[in-house]
Amino acid sequence: MRVFAALVRQGMKVMLAYQWENYMGLVGNFAFLLLFSALWSALLRGDPEAQARMLSYVFIGQLLQNWTFTPTWELAGRFRMGDVALELAKPLSLPVRVLGDFLGRNIVRVLRALPAFAAVGFLMGIRLPDWPQFGFFLLSAGLAWVINASLYVGITLISLWTTYFDQAHQILDFLEGVFSGFYVPLWYMPPALAAIATYTPFPGMFFTPAAIFSGGLQGAEALSALAVQALWAGGSLLILYGIWLGGVRKMTVMGG
Amino acid sequence: MEDVMITVENLRKEFKILRRRPGFLGTLRSLLSPEYEVRTAVDGISFTIRRGELVGYIGPNGAGKSTTIKILTGIMVPTSGRVVVDGLVPYERRVENARRIGVVFGQRTQLWWDLPTIDSFELLRHIYRIPAGVYKQNLELFTDLLGLGEFLNTPVRQLSLGQRMRADLAAALLHNPRLVYLDEPTIGLDVVAKERIRRFIKEINRERGVTIILTTHDMQDIEKLCERMILIDHGRVVYDGPVEEVKRRFGQHRILVVDLEGAPEEVSVEGAEVIRRENGRVWLRFNRDEISAAQLIHRVGQRYNIVDLTLEEPEIEGIIARIYEEGV
């Protein structure tokens, strides 16, 4: 645990070294916020309650983008350069190091984004959830981080086995795009699909925390969503670990 | 003056490096009131180079060689000073200047990485608008002199470093430039490859009268190729003149190596400095203006029993190394 904390601190330092480039990312966030808020305002005209909820949903969604940002292409780049053997030689296993690094960077990203988001949220009149609900949100956001980071790092590690990991990555992107609620929250999906999606890991990557924040998931509903999310967080870690072990075996036995 | 190729007067180049401040407020402040650190890479350099000269432009890492070459090729505008190359100010008339010069940056190739070598030459033929006759003649000549034949159809990325450098040299000369800049053309090459490249450079300079500016860290390149060298350090010229003269000017020190009988505990001789000891063998450095070799041998002989001795002449390599380390 102490080692992991050191990794996180290292990631934070790396992130702090970059300067204005990071604030550029906020421009992109607010462009998407503009897009989604305009879209939902248009679609939900005449239902102020739903409108307010969706505004809150897309608002927190963009902040979550900073939190679950996983630049796995850096990792893939290092693999392409042939540094895999080097990675295997290090004492601490690669997934642990990568997760620590990502967590550190994501913490800095969010802290950095907070003032601007607070200002924009105030201007948009975003409602904050009350305390217990906010606690649920924080918990859910934490679990969302675990699912995102594990699945994406796992998918990248598939490159240890096959050259088709790009495609695997795209399939994950696709499924996440459709079922995580990034474009359309589960409320507005066709009900049958939404019922299925509930039990996949994808809503846990985005929808669950955003819905809890916006008040769309409350009480028992929120608790059951959190339970599914927690199960998937564990599952994703297992998936990551499995892919890593398999990859290491393949690398060491077959020589890459 | 018709026979002057390059005039450089009081050339200066300062790099401004933005000093970054940490944190969000720091970034904001850096945006509003940027604070710069100035690094002077070239600090008032002047020289002239005549047509047909082959000049070694040398100095330690970071001395400002590449920066000077970038200014001369028109890639960079100097902070102040005057530069005229073949009647043009290169950074004002970059394209026109580019037509007349050839450049080899030894550290990276000018060729198209994924294409057969010959394809790069073909592309350059069109870019430089080389007449068909000239192109054919040059290609044949260079293929012959540099032995390009064996790899003309091999993609550049598959060439060995020596082959690539030869191809790069040919590419830089296809359009009959009057002036060629070679920035470390022998970097990383083995002895044989270096020798081949040196012969070619010499040949081109002598037969075609091409003016050549050569930067290198290999003093053999300089000794074998150049009559004149310009030595710079910290962006200033510390020596400009014949290569031989350097030895006379800075090479007053010679070394006497003696094997002494019985390996005495302590060795000291007036007029010389012990710079190294290995059992009975002692290296003595002395200044030939103060004491002659014969005198020194005599003095050593008076105090110790000499078994054997050799006298080491100053090597340019060593001289330059000492100038780098200790200054002029």
Place this chain on the structure above:
Amino acid sequence: MLHALRCYLLLVGAQARAQMQYRFNFFAQVFSMIATYMGQFIALSWLTDRFGSISGWKLEEVILFYALAILAWGFAVSLFFHLVSFEDQIREGLFDRALVRPLNPFVQLLAGQSPIAGTGQLVFSIAAFLWATGRAGVVWTPLKLLYLLGVAVGSALILGAALVTVSALGFFTRRTYTFYWSLVFPARQLVHYPLNIYSQVVQWLLTVGLPFAFINYYPAHVLLDRAADLPWPLLAYLTPLVGVVAFAAAYGLWCLGLRSYVGAGS
């Protein structure tokens, strides 16, 4: 001018030959495009299923906006996408090579990629476009085909101008990826939806500032025979002109950037 064009074609041909040496995975590219756009198509169809239309536009019509944007992007990617990675060229000193050759460095930069790199995108774009115009019930006339040609060229130039601007900013800041991902990419997404969902200010910005509205929103009105609905129908016919002006402006900025790059030193 002629020399520059000749050299451009020769250099692009050389790039094509170079890229042929690597196993060019056409299908991987098409797959990637399908994966990228299919998610958005699906999301869009859910929305229109549920809400009927978006600010008065039916699903088929919104899909036409998409398709026009994708078509333009297909062309732009084929010709200009490598400009996004210009920062690598600057950092590794590769751009300096262009400066010691007697050919406009802009031409040399543009010629740094061959269209075959984007063939997958382009084929996908055209297929998607044909499918979408079929669904939207676009009635084709020779005049409309000619119009489409103008729109395609103009749109590719508008997107090209954006990418040239990204590379020009690279001269000043030594960064290019960040400008693409945080400015151009989101702006492209904005015009995937009908412009009239946005406030007047945003509509103006996408018309005058970053004129992506000319890529799909205005032209779609003509293809759907609804140009009369526009506050100013002429807007629908300006795409080629806007493309040329935007590209010229971007080139101007690029030249300024080059001046600053050569002045500051690389």
